[in-house]
Amino acid sequence: MKILIADDEELVQYSLKSMIRELGIANHDIRIACDGVELINALKGFSPDIAFVDIKMPRLNGLEAIKTGRDLSPKTRWIILTSYSSFEYAKEAIDLGAAGYLLKPVSPEELSATIKEVADTNRRELMAANEEFEGKLNGLFHNTISYRQAKLDFFKEVHFLGVIIIFDSPLDEESRLKHQIDFCNQVREFIGEYLFSDLRIALCTLPNGELVTAGAFPAENENGKKNFIRYLRRLKGSDRMFGADLLKVTILETEECDNYTMLVRQFKQAGELSMLRAVLGIGRSLDLEGLIGKSKQPELVKVSKCLAALSIAYRQSNYLEFLKTITLFEEALSFSGWSTVDSVFKAAQLFLKYTVEPSLVVERDKDILSVGLKALAGRLLAEKKKSDGSGDIVNKVKAFVEKNYMHDIGIAQIAYSLGITPNYLSALFHRKSGTTFLRYLTGVRMSRARELLAQPDSRVNRVAREVGYYSSRHFARLFKDHFNLYPSYCKRTSTGTGRV
Incomplete structure (x- = not known):
């Protein structure tokens, strides 16, 4: 203070x-x-x-x-x-x-009471301002509001720092998603500890489902930036609550951005290079500048793409794609000198353990490694189902949304847990259900919100939180778009059945 x-x-x-x-x-x-x-x-x-x-x-x-x-x-x-x-x-x-x-x-008592009252008032106003910032940033990410409507000029000259948060885990789908939600809830609990008048912090999902957190602070004041860096240090250690064998959280950091457009561009760059974590190490922090530097090494990129493809094919139970990728992986290793680079070997070993099979023994000898991977391919062939299971996948997504709509969830989070790419799941969901994932999620949240607003003791800001929105303004705008009336009007005119 x-x-x-x-x-x-x-x-x-x-x-x-x-x-x-x-x-x-x-x-x-x-x-x-x-x-x-x-x-x-x-x-x-x-x-x-x-x-x-x-x-x-x-x-x-x-x-x-x-x-x-x-x-x-x-x-x-x-x-x-x-x-x-x-x-x-x-x-x-x-x-x-x-x-x-x-x-x-x-007296000390009077002074203490006065400072506490001021501190409590400031904290309430600061939390409300931060919720508004998060709602606006989320709206910008999903194109529900324009930059002019967002009015992010709450500081004289706003700068941004951001990170993409990536989860890798060997757990089954349901357990993995539960840990991701627990992680987000834990982060939300301590965000407030780092908020000051010169810093705003948002935890959002991008349209592709990637979980991101971003800080906004005045360019001329270093305090806001320093507090956000302190917050990131805390964030990086949050996966320890799950144990080393349950979840690895990789942080991809942007550079300091002069404006919102630059932040979005750097998020996109970092996301496109995220597969490099397979050879640089999961469960650590990787900065964008370093990722760009490594992306200029084509042999390293080829190995990382093969590792990422192996992970996706295995989780999809796609025998043919997995077998094909093993061949490409063997070719990449023969040219890259990968087996002689100890740090890359250890990183790939950890990546395969968390994204393909925990029991897979990765040897330094590429021939032994190939034998192990082909044994897994044989298992996939034995377990391969006759149907493609696409309808079952969409039903799993819908069931997950119905159960977890009140949390920060995105399509990438669900896709990775199912072992498929976000783009594939997004297209599949749209084709099978006739709507986008985001619209489906919003529809579930709005329907539940209308039910809650019909209750006598309900309040709009509390309902917004209960259905997954930390900004009541953002919630009200979405509610208006969905039902063509504001939640406050719905609250005033609702009957005992919740109908307007």
Whole structure:
């Protein structure tokens, strides 16, 4: 918390500063101003969360300083400090927008209560602003709102950092998806710890289903960027809750982006190069610059594409494709010198363990490796079903949506769990069900939302959260598009059966 103390008495400055430190406020930054002019000058480079301002100060009194300071730092909460108990002073302070009025000498209890009240108010407003940011960013990703409508100019000059979050796991489909949802829920629980006035953080899915998180911060202020980097460090360790043999989370980091368009472009680049994790290592952080550099090594790219194709074919139980890819993989190894590069070998070994078969023993000898892979191909042939199972796949997707619509879910998340590509699943779902995955998911959420709104004690913002939206504005816009009425109207006019 950023705190400014404006008082011309050194004893008051010292006592307030000491009491604040004894309160144990985390990450506090305390600045001192000795008069109203110094207060104004301090606000030009420092925007405090709370300012304690003495009324009677030399050069410029506290009330006059607040009049000017409100424009320089509109989000600051102003607390008047004075020895005067006159009602006129209190009234003028309130008219100026002061959040509190403390008589000297200030007790630790009064100071603590005042700071807590301001901190709680700031936190509520910050969380609401962040939910709005996430809703807007999600709307931009899915083309439900325009950039002009989104109005992301909440900072003077907005910069972005983002990461794509990729899950690899040897678990069965249902267990893998459950862990992914648990991971997202855990991340949501600690996002708030890193939010400050100079940072917004969103956790969203892209249209292709990839899970991403992005931070927005003012270009001229390093604090927002530093807090987002701290958040990413926490994010990178979140897979530890599942155990080393259950889930590997790979983070693909963008560079710092000057605008939203650049962020989207870098997300696309990182996604296209995500298969390189097979030879660079899963369960770690990979930056876009490094991925681009490795993509210029054609032999390395060829090996990584073969590993990714083996994973997809095996999860699809596609015997012919798996066998064909083994041949391509053998050819790639014969030219790449892969077996002599220890780091690449270990990375590929881990990738095959988590995406093909945990029991597969990967030897440094490529001939032994080929024998192991061909044995798996034989298993696929033995288990191959006569039908293509496409209808069953679509039913699985629908069942998963019905069960998990309230969480952050996307088609890529489901596709990878089924061992197929997001593009294939998207096309298959559209062909078999007659609608896109996103429209189907939105329809399920809207239908459930209408049922919830019919309940007597329902509230729009709570219903939005219960059906998977963290921005009530974004939810309201989708509800209006779906039913041609706003959820607030639906709430007012609903009957006991939930009908309008």
